[in-house]
Amino acid sequence: MARRRLVPYALLAPGLAWLLLFFAVPLATQVYVSLQTGSIEEGYEFAWNWSTYETAVTEYREQFLRSLGYAGTATVLALVIAFPLAYFVAFRAGRWRNLLLLLIALPLFTNFLMRTVAWQTILTDDGFVVDTLRALGLLGDDGRLLATRTAVVAGLTYNFLPFMALPLYASLERIDRGLIEAATDLYAGRVAAFRRVTLPLAMPGILAGCLLTFIPAAGDYVNATLLGSSRTVMVGNVIQSKFLDITDYPVAAALSFVLTLGVLAIVIAALRAVGTRSLSEAAAR
Amino acid sequence: MIERLRGPLLALWSAAVLAYLFVPVAIVVLFSFNDNRGRFNFVWQGFTLEHWRHPFDVPDLGPSLVTSLEVAAVAVAGSLVLGTLIALALVRHRFVGRTATNVFVFMPLATPEVVLGASLLGLFITMGVTTGLATIAIAHVMFCISFVVVTVAARLEGMDPHLEEAAADLGADGPTAFRKVTLPLIAPGLAAAGLLSFVISIDDFVITQFNAGQELTFPLFIFGATRQGVPPQVNVLVTMLLLGALVAMFANLAVQRRRSVADR
Numbered sequence: 037m038a039r040r041r042l043v044p045y046a047l048l049a050p051g052l053a054w055l056l057l058f059f060a061v062p063l064a065t066q067v068y069v070s071l072q073t074g075s076i077e078e079g080y081e082f083a084w085n086w087s088t089y090e091t092a093v094t095e096y097r098e099q100f101l102r103s104l105g106y107a108g109t110a111t112v113l114a115l116v117i118a119f120p121l122a123y124f125v126a127f128r129a130g131r132w133r134n135l136l137l138l139l140i141a142l143p144l145f146t147n148f149l150m151r152t153v154a155w156q157t158i159l160t161d162d163g164f165v166v167d168t169l170r171a172l173g174l175l176g177d178d179g180r181l182l183a184t185r186t187a188v189v190a191g192l193t194y195n196f197l198p199f200m201a202l203p204l205y206a207s208l209e210r211i212d213r214g215l216i217e218a219a220t221d222l223y224a225g226r227v228a229a230f231r232r233v234t235l236p237l238a239m240p241g242i243l244a245g246c247l248l249t250f251i252p253a254a255g256d257y258v259n260a261t262l263l264g265s266s267r268t269v270m271v272g273n274v275i276q277s278k279f280l281d282i283t284d285y286p287v288a289a290a291l292s293f294v295l296t297l298g299v300l301a302i303v304i305a306a307l308r309a310v311g312t313r314s315l316s317e318a319a320a321r
Numbered sequence: 322m323i324e325r326l327r328g329p330l331l332a333l334w335s336a337a338v339l340a341y342l343f344v345p346v347a348i349v350v351l352f353s354f355n356d357n358r359g360r361f362n363f364v365w366q367g368f369t370l371e372h373w374r375h376p377f378d379v380p381d382l383g384p385s386l387v388t389s390l391e392v393a394a395v396a397v398a399g400s401l402v403l404g405t406l407i408a409l410a411l412v413r414h415r416f417v418g419r420t421a422t423n424v425f426v427f428m429p430l431a432t433p434e435v436v437l438g439a440s441l442l443g444l445f446i447t448m449g450v451t452t453g454l455a456t457i458a459i460a461h462v463m464f465c466i467s468f469v470v471v472t473v474a475a476r477l478e479g480m481d482p483h484l485e486e487a488a489a490d491l492g493a494d495g496p497t498a499f500r501k502v503t504l505p506l507i508a509p510g511l512a513a514a515g516l517l518s519f520v521i522s523i524d525d526f527v528i529t530q531f532n533a534g535q536e537l538t539f540p541l542f543i544f545g546a547t548r549q550g551v552p553p554q555v556n557v558l559v560t561m562l563l564l565g566a567l568v569a570m571f572a573n574l575a576v577q578r579r580r581s582v583a584d585r
Contacts, residue, residue, distance in 0.1 A: 043495075044414035048422060051403035051466055058463040059429050062440035069443045117338055124335040128328070138570075139339050145566040146346045147559045148524050149543045153551055154345035157352070157363050197342060247431065255433020258526065262547060272435045279439050279531065285446065292439045296432065303431045307424075 063296065070289035080285060088290035096274055096291060103271040104298075106185070106260075107253035110192035114200040114249045115242065117193070122204035122241075127213075140201050148195065152262045155191050156182060159263070183265040191259035199248035207241025208234075243306050251299055271295055346563070353556035360550035376557040382542060386558060388454070389523050389539035396461035396522035397515050403462070404469025405511065409503075411470070412477040413485075429467045437464060438531030445532065452534035460532045461525065465518040472517060476510025477503075509580075512573045520566055 070088050074080035093100070125136045143151055158165055159181040169175035181187050211234065219229035235242075257272030271291060278288035352362050356369035377383035407426060411419065429437060441460055445452055484506070488498035526540040533541055543555055 041416070044410040044416040044419075047406040047410035047414070051407040051470075052422070052425070054399075054403055054463060055425065055429065055466060058441060058444075058459055059432075059437070060425075062444040063436075065444045065447055066436075066440040069447065117341075120331055121335045121338045124331050128331065136335075136339070140342060142563075143342055143346055144524075145520060145563050146349055147540065147543065147562070149526055149540055149547065150349045150551070150555065150559050151345045153543075153547060154348040154352075157348055158345065160363055194341070194345065197338075251431055251433055255435040256527075257435060258544075272433070275435050275439055276530070279442060285443065288439060289443055292436050296436050296440075299431070299433060299436075 063293075066289045066293050066296075069285055070287075070293055072286045074286075076283040076285075085286060088286045089294070091287050092290040092294050096271060099269055099271045099274050100294070100298075102268070103254050103295075106189050106192060106268075106270060107250050107256075109189050110196065110253045111200075111246050111250040113189070113193045114197050115204075115246060118197055118201040118204055118245070119242075122201050122208055125205050126208035126211075137202075137205065140198055140205075143195075144198050149258065149262070151195060152191055152258060155187070155194065155263060159187050159190075182263065183268075185264070185268050187263040188259050188268045188270075191263045192253045192256060195256075195259065196249040196253055199252070200245040203241045203244035203248060204238065205241070207238045207244075211237045239309075243309060247303060247306055250302070254299060255295060349556055350560045350563070353553055353560050355553055355556075357553055362551060362553050362556070372553040372557050376554050376561070379552045379554050381537060382552070382554060382558070385537045385542035386539045388536060392454070392457050392461055392529075392538060393519050393522040395458040396465045397518045399458075399462035400465030400469045400518050401511060401515055404466045404514065405473050405507075407466070408470045408473035408477055412474050413482070426467055426470050429464055430471075434464075434525075434527040435531075438528035441528070442531040452532050453536050456532045456534065457529055457536060457538065460528050461522045464525070464528060465521060468517050468521060469514040472514040473507060473510050476507045476513075480506050509573060509577045512576075516566065516569050516573065523562065 068082065069080075071082060071085050072080040073083045073085045121140070125133055125140070129136050157163070160166070161180050161182060166175065166179075166181055169181075170177060170179065175181070181190075215237070216229055216233055219233040220226060255272045257270055257276050260268050260270045260273050275288050275291050275295070278284045278291065352365075353372055354368050354370065355362055355365055356367035356371070357364075358366060372378075377386075407422075410416070411423060411426075438460070441456075441463075442452065444450075445456055450456065480503075484502050485498050488502045489495075493501065524540065526544060529538050529541060530544070537545075539558070543551060546552060546555065
């Protein structure tokens with residue numbers, strides 16, 4: 037019997053050891069690295085150097101706020117764009133449902149960088165989109181889309197849209213149609229039924245979708261690199277260049293740790309709101 | 322009036338969003354046939370099959386794809402084994418620390434890639450490990466595990482646990498019951514998890530960039546090429562990978578469907 041009780045731990049051990057060693061320990065190491073002083077030539081040593089955090093939150097405040105702003109905007113846009121689609125696929129698509137789900141997931145099977153490069157093609161100066169917007173007067177004659185904030189937010193919204201749409205669909209699809217019908221019978225109208233029944237029941241999917249869009253968007257630097265300019269630098273870009281080009285490891289680690297804490301705070305708030313299980317279930321679909 | 326328009330509007334909106342999702346993919350595929358002159362492949366200049374005939378006719382491109390395929394193979398195999406074992410423990414057993422394990426396994430999915438990549442590099446630097454093929458593979462196994470756990474756990478939860486008990490009643494020991502009953506039943510889930518890991522691994526840029534050292538993977542090649550213009554051969558290979566993933570997915574669905582018909 038005692039042996040039987042050890043079975044789950046034996047099953048967990050190898051995988052958890054891997055995650056501990058290459059996910060949890062690195063997060064702790066990050067704090068250690070962030071408190072070091074020195075340079076790449078002389079080497080770094082641990083010195084309780086808290087000034088890296090001061091640099092991270094004062095010198096790079098703008099990039100942090102920009103990342104939150106871009107990611108937040110992209111998340112709201114993705115929710116607004118994806119919700120009707122997910123609703124349609126869950127309730128109206130009939131036998132086309134699986135095909136539509138495949139179409140939603142299709143971009144995920146196409147290389148992330150190449151999809152973003154495709155947006156360069158679409159938004160390029162004198163391209164079809166820019167010409168049309170200029171003709172309509174929505175963009176000045178010398179206005180452009182590429183290398184602007186709009187392009188970066190559009191790229192973020194596009195690239196993480198499937199992560200919004202799929203959890204939304206999963207939670208909508210599980211709603212008992214009878215509940216909505218009963219609500220339309222009891223309440224005044226469809227709007228009230230939607231607001232009081234459909235929306236609350238879809239909440240786990242909405243939260244999962246928002247997290248799965250916001251988190252990768254907040255840390256992203258690919259969209260800002262390929263679609264943005266020096267005025268759209270996000271915190272991910274700073275971490276990337278400090279680690280890989282400038283090799284200022286302590287400040288890079290401090291930036292990365294502050295980003296981790298920020299994201300963690302948001303995730304915990306969301307988990308409290310709906311519970312872990314429904315979130316990970318929604319994410320699994 | 323609005324009531325009557327609601328249905329068509331919803332359909333129209335959905336069609337527009339699907340088009341929005343589809344257009345960049347279509348551009349990637351279309352420009353693999355572009356007879357481009359010069360380095361850049363942004364403007365349509367005519368149809369050619371030349372790039373499809375010589376998809377590896379660019380220095381470093383072929384080797385980088387081979388590296389990515391090798392890494393993906395390790396990532397799929399490693400994460401499938403480690404992740405399935407975790408899923409089995411989480412779904413089939415009640416134990417102290419189960420909820421904490423659930424949250425912990427979910428955490429890498431809730432961490433920005435740049436943090437995963439940067440912190441792992443921090444560890445390797447601190448430990449004096451030279452980054453390269455091995456560190457890329459370690460990272461890929463790490464971030465694929467969580468995806469395998471959620472996919473396989475979902476499949477296990479949909480499976481009747483009485484089947485395993487029946488096998489035990491009939492005299493099968495744990496490993497035998499797993500091999501003869503559980504494994505065949507969760508096979509479609511394993512296939513889906515494997516495909517997911519493959520797709521995520523071969524597509525990963527951020528975490529790989531941090532831990533690659535001098536090694537060049539397919540996405541790293543593409544990123545390097547974006548500065549001087551991505552050669553259309555990359556579009557060809559990306560299209561091939563897309564087709565391969567679609568074929569694998571349909572094959573998995575077809576096998577599943579045939580099985581469920583046979584069960585009846």
